[in-house]
Amino acid sequence: MRASHNLKIVEPMDDVATDDRLEVLEDIRGRLEPYRTDDRAIVGGTVITKDLNIDSLAVMDMVMEIEDRYDISIPLNVVSEIHTVDELTDTVLRIRGGH
Amino acid sequence: MGLFDRHAGTIARSRAMLVDGFHPLSVRMDRVLSPTEALIGGRHTILLGTNNYFGLTFDQSCIDAAVEATRLEGTGTTGSRIANGSYGDHLDLETEMAEFFGMKHCMVFTTGYQANLGFISSLVGEGDFLVLDADSHASIYDACKHTQATIIRFKHNDPASLEARLRRLDKEPGNKLVVVEGIYSMMGDTAPLKAFVEITKRHGGYILVDEAHSLGALGEGGRGLVEAAGVLDQVDFVVGTFSKTLGAIGGFAVSNHDDFDILRVMTRAYMFTASLPPSIVASVRAALKVVRARPDLRVRLWENVATLYDGLAALGFRLGPEHGPVVAVHMPNEQTTIGCWRALLEEGVYVNLAVPPATPSGGSLLRCSLSAAHDRAQIDKVVAAFGRVGERFGLLDRQKVAAID
Numbered sequence: 163m164r165a166s167h168n169l170k171i172v173e174p175m176d177d178v179a180t181d182d183r184l185e186v187l188e189d190i191r192g193r194l195e196p197y198r199t200d201d202r203a204i205v206g207g208t209v210i211t212k213d214l215n216i217d218s219l220a221v222m223d224m225v226m227e228i229e230d231r232y233d234i235s236i237p238l239n240v241v242s243e244i245h246t247v248d249e250l251t252d253t254v255l256r257i258r259g260g261h
Numbered sequence: 262m263g264l265f266d267r268h269a270g271t272i273a274r275s276r277a278m279l280v281d282g283f284h285p286l287s288v289r290m291d292r293v294l295s296p297t298e299a300l301i302g303g304r305h306t307i308l309l310g311t312n313n314y315f316g317l318t319f320d321q322s323c324i325d326a327a328v329e330a331t332r333l334e335g336t337g338t339t340g341s342r343i344a345n346g347s348y349g350d351h352l353d354l355e356t357e358m359a360e361f362f363g364m365k366h367c368m369v370f371t372t373g374y375q376a377n378l379g380f381i382s383s384l385v386g387e388g389d390f391l392v393l394d395a396d397s398h399a400s401i402y403d404a405c406k407h408t409q410a411t412i413i414r415f416k417h418n419d420p421a422s423l424e425a426r427l428r429r430l431d432k433e434p435g436n437k438l439v440v441v442e443g444i445y446s447m448m449g450d451t452a453p454l455k456a457f458v459e460i461t462k463r464h465g466g467y468i469l470v471d472e473a474h475s476l477g478a479l480g481e482g483g484r485g486l487v488e489a490a491g492v493l494d495q496v497d498f499v500v501g502t503f504s505k506t507l508g509a510i511g512g513f514a515v516s517n518h519d520d521f522d523i524l525r526v527m528t529r530a531y532m533f534t535a536s537l538p539p540s541i542v543a544s545v546r547a548a549l550k551v552v553r554a555r556p557d558l559r560v561r562l563w564e565n566v567a568t569l570y571d572g573l574a575a576l577g578f579r580l581g582p583e584h585g586p587v588v589a590v591h592m593p594n595e596q597t598t599i600g601c602w603r604a605l606l607e608e609g610v611y612v613n614l615a616v617p618p619a620t621p622s623g624g625s626l627l628r629c630s631l632s633a634a635h636d637r638a639q640i641d642k643v644v645a646a647f648g649r650v651g652e653r654f655g656l657l658d659r660q661k662v663a664a665i666d
């Protein structure tokens with residue numbers, strides 16, 4: 163989707179409590195677990211559509227579940243710029259924090 | 262990396278579709294004989310994947326109108342309406358379509374794909390929200406790439422999911438446009454439109470309904486789900502196509518919004534492409550008259566739907582969720598789908614081979630669509646052919662049950 167969009171991914175935030183971050187990260191890792199291709203664990207740096215056996219449609223479906231879990235909106239325009247598990251985690255935290 | 266290297270995965274997948282040197286995409290219809298029959302490889306084949314819901318491609322009044330218009334006004338318009346001007350018939354067709362839906366305005370497009378692409382992407386812009394059903398047609402998804410609006414997806418046919426998304430946007434000042442379809446093109450299921458309209462209005466949004474597969478098929482007057490659900494006066498926009506029930510090609514959008522016509526100079530897929538030729542405009546106008554005059558065709562269509570759907574269900578096939586002019590047969594995987602599709606063709610039945618990304622949730626389907634022009638004998642033949650093929654591939658529920666026993 164468009165590169166020039168008003169909703170941009172921002173850098174991970176330091177002011178987010180680490181417990182919170184861990185919890186969201188664990189949740190996302192759990193959701194991605196079925197798509198693992200080998201015995202390498204899913205980590206923050208895992209590139210979602212490259213390192214895992216998941217297509218972009220399934221990613222979009224997973225994002226809908228995450229939206230409902232945290233009661234937030236994650237626009238498709240934002241999803242298309244997310245590559246890693248860390249980026250997805252920080253996006254959830256940022257939007258949930260009202261940014 | 263070469264230009265085509267990025268397609269390596271798809272190339273490999275396409276090669277895997279080759280069965281005995283035969284590729285599904287290489288089917289050649291030597292001659293289309295009627296709305297429901299073609300000669301393929303010398304064999305008379307029943308067409309069960311045309312979207313030709315009323316069988317109007319061979320309607321005499323439509324053919325005569327197209328021939329006459331070609332004689333009078335030539336084979337093409339050779340340009341866009343913005344540059345070359347509108348033919349009187351374009352304007353008449355727009356008036357008739359608007360009147361058909363009881364709306365003030367209509368804009369006609371060269372295809373239904375362009376109608377969605379162009380119209381939706383020029384309705385919303387930066388700061389606005391486009392809220393769409395997850396199983397939306399490709400033309401709706403492509404519209405998302407042509408707008409600065411923020412795109413939000415909700416779960417297919419799920420009012421609670423739409424409601425949650427609109428509620429989260431309640432404090433956002435931008436416009437919200439909800440986009441749904443009357444009948445979904447792959448599964449043949451119908452949207453819970455009354456609930457969608459109520460929720461959208463309650464949250465101050467606009468709603469657009471794509472009636473591509475429901476025009477003619479639904480509603481007392483054939484106006485689609487908007488009519489059947491009793492919300493014709495509450496929806497903001499109806500979009501649709503001339504390529505299915507109306508038997509030709511082209512798209513349209515209708516609305517009551519006063520400034521609607523400005524979109525003619527805001528919509529690139531309308532401005533920068535040639536307009537529909539006189540023959541098509543004439544046949545569509547004739548087809549619209551048939552839709553108005555022949556409600557019996559809708560009755561025939563639904564009788565045929567029931568015969569096919571109930572016949573396949575009785576055999577033990579897993580089908581889409583409800584009766585519809587599209588009947589989706591679920592398949593276990595892509596390879597089996599291709600095998601069954603090929604076997605049906607050899608039985609003299611042409612259906613649509615539907616695999617990802619055209620299908621929802623990554624599944625594979627044999628997609629059937631019915632026509633009022635099918636006769637009972639044809640559908641009985643189709644059901645029998647499905648029975649033999651399903652048996653051969655071990656797909657029937659009673660076989661699975663037997664295997665478990």
Ligand SMILES: Cc1ncc(COP(=O)(O)O)c(C=O)c1O
Binds near residue numbers: 377504
């Ligand atoms: C839901 C839906 N919208 C739009 C279109 C596009 O219509 P057309 O084929 O006339 O371009 C189709 C069919 O292809 C469709 O199924």
